[in-house]
Amino acid sequence: MADFLYDPAEELTGPNHLGVLADHFRKSSNYSVRRSKGTQDYLLTFTMAGQGGFKIDDKIETCVCGDISILSPGTPHHYGTLGQIWEFYWVHFVPRADWLIWIQQMGAHSGFTQSSIADVSVQSRLRGVFRRMIRDSRALGSHQHALAMNAVEEMLIVLALSLQQSNMGLDPRVEEVLQLMSQRFSEGISVDMLAKQVGLSASRLSHIFKQQVGESIIECLIKLRLRHASRLLERTTEQISEISDLCGFQSPYYFTRKFREHYGMSPTQYRNNMLQDNV
Structure with missing residues (x-):
């Protein structure tokens, strides 16, 4: 040999x-x-x-x-x-x-x-x-x-x-879900759709995901969307409503509420702060 x-x-x-x-x-x-x-x-x-x-x-x-x-x-x-x-x-x-x-x-x-x-x-x-x-x-x-x-x-x-x-020892199905979410977070992703993709029931996938990642699928998905939104606010002049849509949020109102919860300020305030820092 x-x-x-x-x-x-x-x-x-x-x-x-x-x-x-x-x-x-x-x-x-x-x-x-x-x-x-x-x-x-x-x-x-x-x-x-x-x-x-x-x-x-x-x-x-x-x-x-x-x-x-x-x-x-x-x-x-x-x-x-x-x-x-x-x-x-x-x-x-x-x-x-x-x-x-x-x-x-x-x-x-x-x-x-x-x-x-x-x-x-x-x-x-x-x-x-x-x-x-x-x-x-x-x-x-x-x-x-x-x-x-x-x-x-x-x-x-x-x-x-x-x-x-x-x-990290993640279950391969959890890894696949994380990859799908990172690639398609701007789409209308649901737990049922992800579960079907990896051959699990929605409840079983939700349990395994929360156990291994430490947060729910929806919480993780929202973080991915908010992270991308913050980059668009920093680097583009797109309107808030357009950024909300590009990142897969249901409405500009829901986007603004979640952004404020995560970053402690509105999307507009975040963009203004970034502009001041770059002056």
Whole structure:
């Protein structure tokens, strides 16, 4: 199974670059890479199919579909295919200073770390991010380089958020409801609709959600709407009635009442305070 570990793999050095180097590989059983001195940058792989493996020190780490593997700079490693194929995305990158907090949250600030992304929607998003990353990293020009770096940043944020939610031990159905609410809070969402989406009764979903999140579905939904409303008040000149509608509230009156309860002031007062702070 781990035949690649005994192959005389070619000794490689890390890429000599300061930006983003990414690609999508589908390798056969004879694929193997060895770097006895590691790299000067971070290497991240996202396995799509098949099986690969990393040998770090004397330990073998297997990679299967959904696995994210991260090697920090200077980590000696040897990796290759386990079985028939290994299909994976990979990226070498030098992180910006403000990215290090997300890298630390993933436990990747030193050595080797591996996590599994089980949520298929997160996997799908990561595939899209990698496709853009690869395209922009191959193009010429500073703008394309900036776009590739933005894709790496998005990837790290998505991974850090996904792993944070997993560490909270949330029921997968609660995670799905939270994701649906964050994506569709401006629509007419109901508890019955959410319960049907995840295959539970409304009462059972409400109980599990309150138990794990600490607040009811409606309370959480209202907070999502109010947070978006506050951003629109800060950054746009839309009328209060229009913001109320954009955020999914039943009426401007109900929106204003809930906004005052949460922020301690009316939407108009909030906007005026933001304008004064920016003068």
